[in-house]
Amino acid sequence: SAVISQKPSRDICQRGTSLTIQCQVDSQVTMMFWYRQQPGQSLTLIATANQGSEATYESGFVIDKFPISRPNLTFSTLTVSNMSPEDSSIYLCSARTSGLTGELFFGEGSRLTVL
Amino acid sequence: QKEVEQDPGPLSVPEGAIVSLNCTYSNSAFQYFMWYRQYSRKGPELLMYTYSSGNKEDGRFTAQVDKSSKYISLFIRDSQPSDSATYLCAMRQNAGNMLTFGGGTRLMVKP
Numbered sequence: 401s402a403v404i405s406q407k408p409s410r411d412i413c414q415r416g417t418s419l420t421i422q423c424q425v426d427s428q429v430t431m432m433f434w435y436r437q438q439p440g441q442s443l444t445l446i447a448t449a450n451q452g453s454e455a456t457y458e459s460g461f462v463i464d465k466f467p468i469s470r471p472n473l474t475f476s477t478l479t480v481s482n483m484s485p486e487d488s489s490i491y492l493c494s495a496r497t498s499g500l501t502g503e504l505f506f507g508e509g510s511r512l513t514v515l
Numbered sequence: 516q517k518e519v520e521q522d523p524g525p526l527s528v529p530e531g532a533i534v535s536l537n538c539t540y541s542n543s544a545f546q547y548f549m550w551y552r553q554y555s556r557k558g559p560e561l562l563m564y565t566y567s568s569g570n571k572e573d574g575r576f577t578a579q580v581d582k583s584s585k586y587i588s589l590f591i592r593d594s595q596p597s598d599s600a601t602y603l604c605a606m607r608q609n610a611g612n613m614l615t616f617g618g619g620t621r622l623m624v625k626p
Contacts, residue, residue, distance in 0.1 A: 442603060442617060503564060507558050511556070
């Protein structure tokens, strides 16, 4: 298994500002991802964080709005840029372990409120 | 139509009841099936993991996959108030693919 730590766990931000969320995994993992979970909704994949290269974004998400870094195998950051109230959501870091099963584990999430 | 359908609930049961949570899906290529439990204000926690059809049991939890019907279930025996959470099903075609999540079912077990 993998233990995933995220920070901040929650924040209240002003419209137009940016916030960076950090994610640390306790072991080397093959893949890291960022998800968004809006209130009462399921998980939507934002992007795959690739080590040492640009992230791979899903439809509807762009690098200018959600820049992602992954400088090594165990650490990644997601920035939510130029925030608006519509960005209020829970942002979840996840990681997939190696091996045949490739199970996906999640962090506790970062609850973001934009005023 | 969503690729994975899950009744959002809420499902309210008395303590000790047997709970049945279900998902249907449309993509017959899905082979790996998971159930996640998510407590309020927490990240999803992997609960059960099955490959292809059949049953898998872990304590009070049983995961069942019927690929012919494109239907998966999670059974919880002797349900406890601590089981109150949102349960998300998830599935993918192979180990390299992204997971497709259901919308989640909110379960409330009343003492």
